[in-house]
Amino acid sequence: MSKKTLKIIPLGGLGEVGKNMTAYEYGDNILVVDSGIMFPENDMLGIDYIIPDFDYLVKRKDIIRGIVITHGHEDHTGAIRHVLEEIDAPIYATPLTRGLLEVKLSKGGLLSKADLRTVQAGDTVQIGPFKVEFFHVCHSIPDSVGLGITTPVGLIVHTADYKFDPTPVDGWPTDFAKLAEFSSRGVLALLADSTNADKAGWTPSERVIGPAFDKAFSEAPSRILVASFASLISRMQQVADTAARYGRKMAFAGMSMTENAKMAAKLGYLKIPDGVQVSLDQALQMNPKKVVLMCTGSQGEPTSILGRLSAGTNRRFGIKENDTIILSSHTIPGNEETIYRTINSLFRRGANVLYDPLVPVHVSGHASQDEMRLMIHLVKPKFFIPIHGELRHLKQHAIIAKESGIPQENIAVIENGQIIEFEADSMRLGERIPGGYVFVDGARVGDVGPSVVREREELARDGFVLVSLNLDNNGRLRDDPEIITRGFVYKHEAQELIEATSQHIIETIDNLDGDIHNSMVKAVRSFLYKETKRRPMVFVTLNWS
Amino acid sequence: MSKKTLKIIPLGGLGEVGKNMTAYEYGDNILVVDSGIMFPENDMLGIDYIIPDFDYLVKRKDIIRGIVITHGHEDHTGAIRHVLEEIDAPIYATPLTRGLLEVKLSKGGLLSKADLRTVQAGDTVQIGPFKVEFFHVCHSIPDSVGLGITTPVGLIVHTADYKFDPTPVDGWPTDFAKLAEFSSRGVLALLADSTNADKAGWTPSERVIGPAFDKAFSEAPSRILVASFASLISRMQQVADTAARYGRKMAFAGMSMTENAKMAAKLGYLKIPDGVQVSLDQALQMNPKKVVLMCTGSQGEPTSILGRLSAGTNRRFGIKENDTIILSSHTIPGNEETIYRTINSLFRRGANVLYDPLVPVHVSGHASQDEMRLMIHLVKPKFFIPIHGELRHLKQHAIIAKESGIPQENIAVIENGQIIEFEADSMRLGERIPGGYVFVDGARVGDVGPSVVREREELARDGFVLVSLNLDNNGRLRDDPEIITRGFVYKHEAQELIEATSQHIIETIDNLDGDIHNSMVKAVRSFLYKETKRRPMVFVTLNWS
Numbered sequence A, B: 001m002s003k004k005t006l007k008i009i010p011l012g013g014l015g016e017v018g019k020n021m022t023a024y025e026y027g028d029n030i031l032v033v034d035s036g037i038m039f040p041e042n043d044m045l046g047i048d049y050i051i052p053d054f055d056y057l058v059k060r061k062d063i064i065r066g067i068v069i070t071h072g073h074e075d076h077t078g079a080i081r082h083v084l085e086e087i088d089a090p091i092y093a094t095p096l097t098r099g100l101l102e103v104k105l106s107k108g109g110l111l112s113k114a115d116l117r118t119v120q121a122g123d124t125v126q127i128g129p130f131k132v133e134f135f136h137v138c139h140s141i142p143d144s145v146g147l148g149i150t151t152p153v154g155l156i157v158h159t160a161d162y163k164f165d166p167t168p169v170d171g172w173p174t175d176f177a178k179l180a181e182f183s184s185r186g187v188l189a190l191l192a193d194s195t196n197a198d199k200a201g202w203t204p205s206e207r208v209i210g211p212a213f214d215k216a217f218s219e220a221p222s223r224i225l226v227a228s229f230a231s232l233i234s235r236m237q238q239v240a241d242t243a244a245r246y247g248r249k250m251a252f253a254g255m256s257m258t259e260n261a262k263m264a265a266k267l268g269y270l271k272i273p274d275g276v277q278v279s280l281d282q283a284l285q286m287n288p289k290k291v292v293l294m295c296t297g298s299q300g301e302p303t304s305i306l307g308r309l310s311a312g313t314n315r316r317f318g319i320k321e322n323d324t325i326i327l328s329s330h331t332i333p334g335n336e337e338t339i340y341r342t343i344n345s346l347f348r349r350g351a352n353v354l355y356d357p358l359v360p361v362h363v364s365g366h367a368s369q370d371e372m373r374l375m376i377h378l379v380k381p382k383f384f385i386p387i388h389g390e391l392r393h394l395k396q397h398a399i400i401a402k403e404s405g406i407p408q409e410n411i412a413v414i415e416n417g418q419i420i421e422f423e424a425d426s427m428r429l430g431e432r433i434p435g436g437y438v439f440v441d442g443a444r445v446g447d448v449g450p451s452v453v454r455e456r457e458e459l460a461r462d463g464f465v466l467v468s469l470n471l472d473n474n475g476r477l478r479d480d481p482e483i484i485t486r487g488f489v490y491k492h493e494a495q496e497l498i499e500a501t502s503q504h505i506i507e508t509i510d511n512l513d514g515d516i517h518n519s520m521v522k523a524v525r526s527f528l529y530k531e532t533k534r535r536p537m538v539f540v541t542l543n544w545s
Helices: A055-059 A080-086 A095-107 A176-185 A206-219 A233-245 A255-266 A280-285 A305-311 A336-348 A369-379 A391-403 A450-462 A491-511 A516-532 B055-059 B080-086 B095-107 B176-185 B206-219 B233-245 B255-266 B280-285 B305-311 B336-348 B369-379 B391-403 B450-462 B491-511 B516-532
Strands: A006-011 A021-026 A029-033 A049-052 A064-068 A091-093 A116-118 A124-127 A130-137 A144-151 A154-158 A187-193 A224-227 A249-252 A291-295 A324-327 A352-354 A381-387 A418-423 A426-432 A437-441 A464-471 A482-486 A537-544 B006-010 B022-026 B029-033 B049-052 B064-068 B091-093 B116-118 B124-127 B130-137 B144-151 B154-158 B187-193 B224-227 B249-252 B291-295 B324-327 B352-355 B381-387 B418-423 B426-432 B437-441 B464-471 B482-486 B537-544
Touching: A006 A055, A006 A154, A021 A144, A029 A130, A055 A080, A064 A124, A080 A095, A091 A095, A095 A116, A095 A255, A130 A176, A154 A176, A176 A187, A176 A369, A187 A369, A206 A233, A206 A324, A224 A305, A233 A249, A233 A255, A233 A291, A249 A255, A249 A280, A255 A291, A280 A291, A305 A336, A324 A336, A336 A352, A336 B391, A369 A381, A369 A391, A381 A391, A391 B336, A391 B352, A450 A537, A450 B450, A450 B482, A464 A491, A464 A516, A464 B537, A482 A491, A482 B450, A482 B537, A491 A516, A516 A537, A537 B464, A537 B482, A537 B537, B006 B154, B022 B144, B029 B130, B055 B080, B064 B124, B080 B095, B091 B095, B095 B116, B095 B255, B130 B176, B154 B176, B176 B187, B176 B369, B187 B369, B206 B233, B206 B324, B224 B305, B233 B249, B233 B255, B233 B291, B249 B255, B249 B280, B255 B291, B280 B291, B305 B336, B324 B336, B336 B352, B369 B381, B369 B391, B381 B391, B450 B537, B464 B491, B464 B516, B482 B491, B491 B516, B516 B537
Parallel strands: A029 A064, A064 A091, A091 A116, A154 A187, A187 A381, A224 A291, A224 A324, A249 A291, A324 A352, A464 A537, B029 B064, B064 B091, B091 B116, B154 B187, B187 B381, B224 B291, B224 B324, B249 B291, B324 B352, B464 B537
Antiparallel strands: A006 A021, A006 A418, A021 A029, A049 A437, A124 A130, A130 A144, A144 A154, A418 A426, A464 A482, B006 B022, B006 B418, B022 B029, B049 B437, B124 B130, B130 B144, B144 B154, B418 B426, B464 B482
């Protein structure tokens, strides 16, 4: 491979391509973009979260010149702790993103180790051979940036998560002028957010939520609770402004939201009108008609405040009749059931719940199809690589790019681990690295792999049966078999089945050939399948004496 | 309680209210409406399906005068086998619904036991004291009916699943005239489908799918596969008609779809143009440009044909480059992840996949808000009970009813198990029966309850650890501990942890007080938690000699 090759390496296995982590490599230099986590799918049993396998980077840790974080969401920042344990490189982020990283790193005691460097949208920073220009993009968190990366082979535009909100709540639109300027310089390749590639048209402005909030506030007969993500600073701003208009005081509940709000206010990204904010304790003492609370739990997480409120297990306060609850955030795919169950429970407790699609209390932070077309027309890249999406989104984004004038052969739909190589005027597929993702479960990283998850699946399907046999020297049973089951049958209903199994063991044990352990496992397994059409894991322990 | 009371009893626990089974009771007479199943939620681990707890009916089996099935979908028919094992009563159904019941019952060998009676939309049948008028409704399966039930206390209208499709594919609209006629007689109560109570406007006609199919057929470069539900007869008709227009032959793949198509054709509900249908074997031999296959698997079920195609494990044929796959059915909530994973895998195999919301290849079979208003205005009931929905849908439907002129105090939002009592001019809440639902797992019904599912959850979260100790008479270890784990850690990565656990056992065993078994379980549990921050189930077996 020539030294004049730029490699782009999307890391992270089956997740969204290039979402959580992407590396740019030229000669002996690597620039890392983002360090985020994935949320486990419903069948990744017991897993807390997932990080990209960045072994490729660890092996090349000495040539990593910097890590750029595009914005403060978990899927772009959440793995930073794991990265810092292995890699020592400066981290570049805008003030709010840096603030959120600091909150995160201080919890793990890693803050002192991190070399954090603040950049502003509009800044240019030379990182090794990469000249990185940070440009502002609208997204569902303030201070998000995309990157113009001038490399020795040409200019790459990496949008990160973006939308073209024409009327953003913070008054700060995506930097059209910079995008147009890039195109005037000539763009080798565009890597663009594909999340909403199956949504026609244009994503509504964050501002359209305003009227829905106004209506909710004007009609609410009592207390209002707004549930959202802890990082959704712009939503905090909207709630504060609406509270001021309707003469309500506002309080944050829950540590992560309170901390983020405090930090965002300190940095000037959240401007709560004077006298509007009160402490949670104060709010709980006030006339409920004069109060709005903001809390986490919009995904129905059982340990979040909203989750505990729906279950009636929140310590400091509970749902009251006529509370109005606004779920103001999108549904992370896979969470639908949990969210709807939470909503039903809140209704059962006497609250009125406003949620999408009932009321437009949330909009997406990602560009829809027409914005994708606009991005391509603005940037006019020679090559196009759809990123930030599942394969189905990338395929759709590729169709959009082709319709927007990019020749088919200049579009690369790739998955994580597939390296793309650029020279001054050409793009080709490179090596495919093993990569993948790594499960984080409890305190440990990587000792739960797909095979352990498959065992959990098997246990979850039909449970297990443990048979303990005391044998004399002649292989005869000294006592009745001891049988323990978990997750297999309900004991009281299945006493008969357990006794029948015990009887079957007593009857078969003398006729078993060969390896008595294996034969007994097989005999129990097939007996239980015949009786129940289920296949629990079966273990037999033999105690000789 | 007076003999002049009509009781309405929605059965089935936390599922959609009155969806799977509702009973009407007057004096010594019960009429049952529908006998369906629920699909397990993602955290109901290992459960095949769920049936309503109909113990209330079993206890009163001698007064059950009849069972009416409103249409042929699983959530209205799927429990019929379990009901027939306990209850002997005639079953009333329209021809197609009866045909689907026959296919189902003949598999279980129960067909000869069932007293099936055919009714037509427009028929009136006296069932005990209930005069039941069957009226046609549009839904996503032909031959669906709603019920006008004239009881001794008044006329009840039970819509079952419905929509007001103005241009249905089979040319048979919902029976507006009958609904208006009911209202001219005076309707005591309306029980109406709430599924889409959070959708504004009017559900599109089944016919709008036509143009999307036309576009897909005209653009498909090679073979077409349409995946849908086995019972979606109208979709089969649309595919057959489109195939004829574009000169393609059509074949069904998979037993349930093939059987249903055959039965529907025999009864005249499916009219495949002459010469269009071929066998699957013939289709697989033909020019792929001249073929469309229909199969099941639109929910991504791993054992369905589409699921196997996506995994590359279908025996008779596989996905070919440039196949066009149309997913033409709605997403059952909770299946999102599985469906999207299937779509991604199909793209990975070179197919082009068309699915909602990318292309309008499916419409809902349920009324939206404006149709709900129309239903209420047509029927003009005195009392209103929203059914067929989760609590959040019922609450919304209640708001719609109130806006449509039903006084708040005449609207009852109830959950399954809550009996409603009517007299000639009044409605009140009656007894709340225990009810609930029953899990079906493998061949057995009811021996897997919530406690077993909680054990499966626990096993799924962190797996288990089994420690087997051989002790001498003094309680000293004769050998090293034997440790088996499943679903806990990956053996090769965790050898060290297992050895440390073993060492910890050896070091602690001599210092354990009291019950050595319990103390050892506690010691292992806390050691593993300290090391991993996980809580696997821990079992210890002690073998004395």
